[in-house]
Amino acid sequence: MSSKITRLEALTDISAFVAEVRASHATLPRKLQQIADYTQQFPDRVALDSITELAHQIGTHPSTLVRFSQHFGFSGFSELQRLYRDHLRSNSVGYSSRLEGIDDVGPADVLRAITQSAVQSATDLEASVDAELMDEAVRMLASANTIWLAGSGRTVAVQSYFQYLFTGLGMVSHALVSNLDQVGKYVDLMRPDDVLIATSFRPYSQATSATVIQARAAGIPCVCLTDTEVSPIYGPVSLLYSEDQFAGFRSLSATMSLALYLAIEAGRQRKEAQKSHFAFRNRGYDSR
Structure with a gap:
């Protein structure tokens, strides 16, 4: 794996991993480029589909997916998939669970928090x-x-x-x-x-x-x-x-x-x- 990111970053920070894949894309073998393109276009499928299903969708062999994973410092495809699953899970909290988290918050405080959140979003936009x-x-x-x-x-x-x-x-x-x-x-x-x-x-x-x-x-x-x-x-x-x-x-x-x-x-x-x-x-x- 390139020295641009550490192994720990690759295993825990999907943004760092994606940035490294993009930076090294031109130097990858053609079959690994196909996998790189697919992982960036369909991250949810990488998180949820089996290695056999993914290989079929990409038009390659499961062993090539393993080779792609190892090229970027993972022990195998399962470790790479875990990164994508953790990313998907962290952004998939249901609405019911969200409501349970504010059971003790009063209506006035909810409105205040919503307006403050909206102002923060708009304020951060120009800098982002x-x-x-x-x-x-x-x-x-x-x-x-x-x-x-x-x-x-x-x-x-x-x-x-x-x-x-x-x-x-x-x-x-x-x-x-x-x-x-x-x-x-x-x-x-x-x-x-x-x-x-x-x-x-x-x-x-x-x-x-x-x-x-x-x-x-x-x-x-x-x-x-x-x-x-x-x-x-x-x-x-x-x-x-x-x-x-x-x-x-x-x-x-x-x-x-x-x-x-x-x-x-x-x-x-x-x-x-x-x-x-x-x-x-x-x-x-x-x-x-």
């Missing part, structure tokens, strides 16, 4: 998101012919808000229904001058992940709002941040603020581009 990537996302959206919106679960509200904003700004957008069986048909409708905005947080929607993966494969530019580099939708233009939480409940304060920012700035850039275009045309007519 890469400014250059935000600028790139704005440029992509401003020049897009059509903006496609992918989300599932709680991020459906983000889809609706984006569409509301873009409609008001005169920008064409379409919200996709979260349906794994329809992903291919959706992607077939997209064109290279369109942009896909996808929003997904742990435990990550399979439909949203599949939409991003297929869209990228088809050459469709993607802007992704997600939480970590472990996310299956993580890519070149991914805005990484996290929402603060109260008793395991996460709001969408940062996400909605980011959606509003992207829409406003894209609308402003598009308006300026249109002004420049009309000014150029008018100069052309005046010179005749």
Whole structure:
């Protein structure tokens, strides 16, 4: 394993492991690259499926999965899978369990904690998101012919808000229904001058992940709002941040603020581009 991370980090910190896999991807043998790609696109399957099932899905042999694990310092595939299972388990606490944790908290304190959590999320957003990537996302959206919106679960509200904003700004957008069986048909409708905005947080929607993966494969530019580099939708233009939480409940304060920012700035850039275009045309007519 590379000296960039220690064995202990590899076994306990999935973000460090994923970063190391990405850093060494180009130097891996082709079969190990296939496994590396799969582990980053489908982390939940790595956590839950058997080694035989995973090997079949990837198109390789179980022994190659063992070799991949050992290449990064694990004793075998089971140890690597334990890392992914621990990551999945830590982000899969049920709502009933969350409610039990606040049995003794009064209504006023719940409201106060929720509002404080929302303020913290919005405050942390500016420090968390890469400014250059935000600028790139704005440029992509401003020049897009059509903006496609992918989300599932709680991020459906983000889809609706984006569409509301873009409609008001005169920008064409379409919200996709979260349906794994329809992903291919959706992607077939997209064109290279369109942009896909996808929003997904742990435990990550399979439909949203599949939409991003297929869209990228088809050459469709993607802007992704997600939480970590472990996310299956993580890519070149991914805005990484996290929402603060109260008793395991996460709001969408940062996400909605980011959606509003992207829409406003894209609308402003598009308006300026249109002004420049009309000014150029008018100069052309005046010179005749």
